[in-house]
Amino acid sequence: MKKSIASQAFLLGLIAAMAVLFALTVENPSQDMILSGAALGLIALSLVLERLFPLHKDWNEGQGDTAGDLAAFALVFGALDSGLKYLSPFLILALLPDMTQAMAAPLWVQVIAATLVIEFGSWLSHWAHHRYPGLWALHAMHHSTERLYTLNNFRFHPLNHVFNHILAFLPPLALGIAPQALLAYTALSMPVLLLQHSNVRFEFGILNTVFNTNALHRWHHSTAPKEGTKNFGRALILWDQLFGTYYNPAKPTEPASIGLFRTSKAYPKPQNFLRQLAWPFSKSCCAAR
Template identity: 40%
Template sequence: MKRLISRYLLATTVIGNMTLFFLARKFGWNLELAVLLGALGSFAAAWGLERVLPHERRWLGKGADIAVDLTSAVVVVAIVDPLLKFAGPVLAVAVWRMFGGGSALADWLAAQAFVPQLLAVVMLSELGRYWAHRWHHTLGWLWKLHALHHSSERLYALNNFRFHPLNYLNNFLLGVFPLMLLGVPADVMLGYLALSQPVLMLQHANLDLRSGWLNYVFSTNEVHRWHHSSTPSEANRNYGYTLVLWDHVFGTFHYLPCDNAPRRIGLFAENSDYPASGSYLTQLTQAFKPGCCRLYG
């Protein structure tokens, strides 16, 4: 049974979520509820199975970092994300009115059927998120924000919500807001969420998955754990959000079928002064202190 879970959990959650979404769309059910149920189900599977099929047993248990992750999850899910979803469309409409609206790309997208629109939106959003993530590793002032996400010295399901609000805002501005400017329909945006949520809910999970060829398509936990290595040459890889498409294109993909794990998870040696064991508020404000979070090298 464990072998089946290890091999097929990712595929099952992705297919299950997309099936639920398309059924909801076909029969006129609430699409937002379908996406939410899929995300909650994927997270529950990740959280529960970590005790049954862990990648690292030493990462189990209630570490000191769980308070940081829980606080961050509340801030991101209950405050930051709803604010952005409200303000984004309002700002997009304002920009449209200011500049007259319309573009060749927006017109082309509007003329496509649902599936081609969805595929185009996936590629565009993933491209924006790829560069947002990569710049958070290469620009010092952005790394100050992103250090919070990398400060945990273990990986488990709740790490997925460990973000500085300004880091989350930057990801939104490059990965979501351009789609709003293009006038992408709500059901297409929700279709992208239905695809991305199961991958994201498993991405940081402490699970011994063996997803095989899917590791070359999705940003799985097997691929993403290299990104959390404390060694810069390993961590500056695999920037993909849901897919690793743009990592292949830009030469930043890294995956080893055997011995596929970095020796240590966490911040780089250059960030030894960062309060990685501090509270959420301590780490949140650390980004604004002079001398914080030097880039590697």
Template identity: 35%
Template structure:
């Protein structure tokens, strides 16, 4: 057997096993930390960071598109968004805690206690929490494609000219507050989900979500009915509206399957060119993108001089 054959076999194995191995390994590490008495909130960060490093390395070893590994003049902007998501999320934490106490306390008073099934096995609780969280995020994401003002915020994310690990956090601060903090976290906290269940639910989603934008040639197989990553999300970044308005799931795809928005054609690959058709004048700079929702008419007008706006822009 030649070296080339061995390398090819290893690459094929990595393409299949990388995602499940990352999720299982990360969850095992979190369970070990929790059993050792380490606060799960403290354990999630290093596990997430290690997973991101693995993803960044694997983009070089097993790239989906080699040209996406080259800078498109976006590294500075995407790095600033990476830091922004951490900062905004941190600032929102105290407010979310207060809202959780107020709203959760009111619900507990009305129903005579917590409505969360704390007596269930922890795995069942994690599965339920995943279904609930993804439901809220599915509709939050879908609303950002269908409601004009929300699309103005979300356009920042779709303005990326390539799909790679770092631009997963390319999101306008308004979107971070609306979607990730209020919609993604608050519902479960208000329902009285135990801290350990929240930690495991979050960890499982974050580990898989790291591969949503990853420029890695992964092969999901049957897992394409579980996770909203790889080619499923690449179609979501298509310049064609009919292809982009699909696959809204954050880390998982099951709500898309239920509501008929799962899209994964098997006769062709996702397009190499991604972004927003007809909005070529959308700013590339970090702070210019922050104010883009308030300069929308001007951006559209400038874009028309380059190309006729497509339906995805005329919302």
């Protein structure tokens, strides 16, 4: 019980800290950069916690996947993500020049609206990447590792990341939700997302019904299809609860194994990062999951 309370207080405290940081920097022209620095701090914190309180000690040992995870981080979140954030408003203006107008609502209302829309778009994109073979060929990169730790949180195929961004972040912009509301959502969801793959023995208890914690996300990475096709949410588990894709066994257990389903064993190993990038364009692509 004490450990559960401590875990809950830790996560909620991090979310509260990010809310305070956002509020203190709301007039700062460098707010985006400040929040990016906070993200790096959360990543470092997660890496330290994995050494102090590991769920599985063997998951802290490299399996030939670390170099690919770092490459994906640099490629997708170091370069591509910045470009997508910059280009998104221009894309909306180009596609919907007469339909987009600013939402006339307080910022806190827009943050709630942004959260619901982004989380739904993320859920839909994630579900589709598991449902359709062509999209699964992109998403398989993320599921190819056989352990979960902080850095494979960033192992995404660039095209997978583009689709996720389009479905999650373009709709709220098209609805006229202020970019600052999207940034607020990003700040508030950051602790959940950056701890989602962490190899840390947290016990979040009732928070598992609200947030897509690392405990819930481990089920999503299970090699068993009935477990690995659940918990598609981004930071929240709201849309999984509504659409019946929520999975959290009453008895605290763990997936028997982490990685790809048996039907995707032809997919390149995590050590072959470049082959994974090329896989969706190969003749062997798009087999069953």
